[in-house]
Amino acid sequence: MNSQQSSIQGQLRRFEALCRDQGLPVTVQRRTVLETVLGRDDHPTADQIYEDVVARVAGISRTTVYRVLDMLVRFGMITKACHPGAMARFDGNTERHHHLVCLRCDRVIDLVDERLDALELPDTGHLDFEITDLRVQLYGVCANCRNEATASKPVTDETGAVLNPKKREKN
Amino acid sequence: MNSQQSSIQGQLRRFEALCRDQGLPVTVQRRTVLETVLGRDDHPTADQIYEDVVARVAGISRTTVYRVLDMLVRFGMITKACHPGAMARFDGNTERHHHLVCLRCDRVIDLVDERLDALELPDTGHLDFEITDLRVQLYGVCANCRNEATASKPVTDETGAVLNPKKREKN
DNA sequence: CTACCAGATGCAATAATATTTCATCTGGTA
DNA sequence: TACCAGATGAAATATTATTGCATCTGGTAG
Structure with a gap:
């Protein structure tokens, strides 16, 4: 979807601005994890996101995905979804x-x-x-x-x- | 609280009836886990419930607590609470x-x-x-x-x- | 009261999810 | 191009949850 796409681009720019404000680097991994979560309309687990991301960034580690997700939540770019079940879920729709x-x-x-x-x-x-x-x-x-x-x-x-x-x- | 107490008694009787209907035994472990969840007004993890229960039923295993909680959810006696964070949470207030x-x-x-x-x-x-x-x-x-x-x-x-x-x- | 059995329990092993540690690498900048 | 704060990856570890199986127990029939 095109409006979806451009919205993702906007969010990415917002994220980059946030990083710059805080003097934190914008890495390939961070960009890709954010794009991936925003590109989904469901409530993926960390592992589902990892599966998607690893296809685009060969060699990215699960550890990094967990860390980036946590960071994105702290930045308010995504949220943790309340979900029955044991695994943490994420929601790119804020x-x-x-x-x-x-x-x-x-x-x-x-x-x-x-x-x-x-x-x-x-x-x-x-x-x-x-x-x-x-x-x-x-x-x-x-x-x-x-x-x-x-x-x-x-x-x-x-x-x-x-x-x-x-x-x-x-x- | 007394009304709270009697409500718990009522819930216990309801649970026993459900078990009888299905030909399932009412065990000490099941009764105690249910009492424990109903007696809390927060949203405990399986492990918090285990900690409470083990004080009343020496030797009960964590495995059993997990199994009983799952059963109580299926019976509708308690619910899984939607909760941010990685652990399953339970809610005795239905x-x-x-x-x-x-x-x-x-x-x-x-x-x-x-x-x-x-x-x-x-x-x-x-x-x-x-x-x-x-x-x-x-x-x-x-x-x-x-x-x-x-x-x-x-x-x-x-x-x-x-x-x-x-x-x-x-x- | 006793024997019996379906089903529950406990234990140990295992799986699944998440975090920590630390050596190395990279984004951003001078 | 060199530099450094901070990010990353790999492996170890921690935490949460499930499974397999031998044993035990609640409920009931005799």
């Missing part, structure tokens, strides 16, 4: 949006809904908590899982992507 | 409620808000997703972290509870 969470296969699907976006932030003064953003998690069962009531993990979606991957290659 | 998520220390605080509870479920017919429940995640910075801008992990709360524990004993 716009306000919401999540459909399948209780059967743990899949998380993005949802854009203006009414939810317009939600007024509740008053949490008594808890002394400063709210900056809000997302709604909608729990239920996705089409896949409803169709095959007997489905057990692991599950793949219609594109063949593994939704709850279990194995990875050697380090 | 009533509709919402979460304040601190972006600094990853702490998750429960929030009850009638206006949020009353949210109408959005129409997701076009996505073929069947919604059964909804929770709102409110992102921000908790009082602790706002007070000590220099705080770095690990962090403990005012009660001394470790919010992002790092170590555990031998297996």
Whole structure:
């Protein structure tokens, strides 16, 4: 998609500016990890990102991917997604949006809904908590899982992507 | 708290009934794990639950705690909490409620808000997703972290509870 | 009360995910 | 081109989670 592409370019420039501000180098690895996360519309694990990135930067190490992801979160370029399951998940979409969470296969699907976006932030003064953003998690069962009531993990979606991957290659 | 106590008793009876329905035995381990999760008002990791449970059932294994937690989630007695960070978290509160998520220390605080509870479920017919429940995640910075801008992990709360524990004993 | 068995448990091994250490390399600059 | 702060890669280690199997237990029938 072209608007998607140009948005990624904009984000990259924003990232480079942030690095310059802090005197930190913009490396091939950092650029590639960021591009990769922004280029996905799901909520990949660190390992899924590694798989994508290693195809573009031969020899990049898993360690670096973990480190860069952590850095990008601190910079606010991406977020950690709240996700059932044990692995950390990342989300390149920092716009306000919401999540459909399948209780059967743990899949998380993005949802854009203006009414939810317009939600007024509740008053949490008594808890002394400063709210900056809000997302709604909608729990239920996705089409896949409803169709095959007997489905057990692991599950793949219609594109063949593994939704709850279990194995990875050697380090 | 007494109402809390009796609610836990009720949940235990509900669990026993579920087991009987399915011909599954109600073991000391299962009862204790369930009691322990229900008795907490935070979102413990499997290991935190293990620590609590082992004090009451000497010799219980970590493996069993993992297995029981998984079973309780399948039975709907507890839920997996969406939580930033790498470890699976559990939530004994199955009533509709919402979460304040601190972006600094990853702490998750429960929030009850009638206006949020009353949210109408959005129409997701076009996505073929069947919604059964909804929770709102409110992102921000908790009082602790706002007070000590220099705080770095690990962090403990005012009660001394470790919010992002790092170590555990031998297996 | 005892025997019985499906299923649960504990233990040890293993897998999967994540972090640390440190020698080496690179981006950015003079 | 040389320099250096900081990034990277590799290996070791730590942490979290699962699996296989021998043994034990809850629930029940006799």
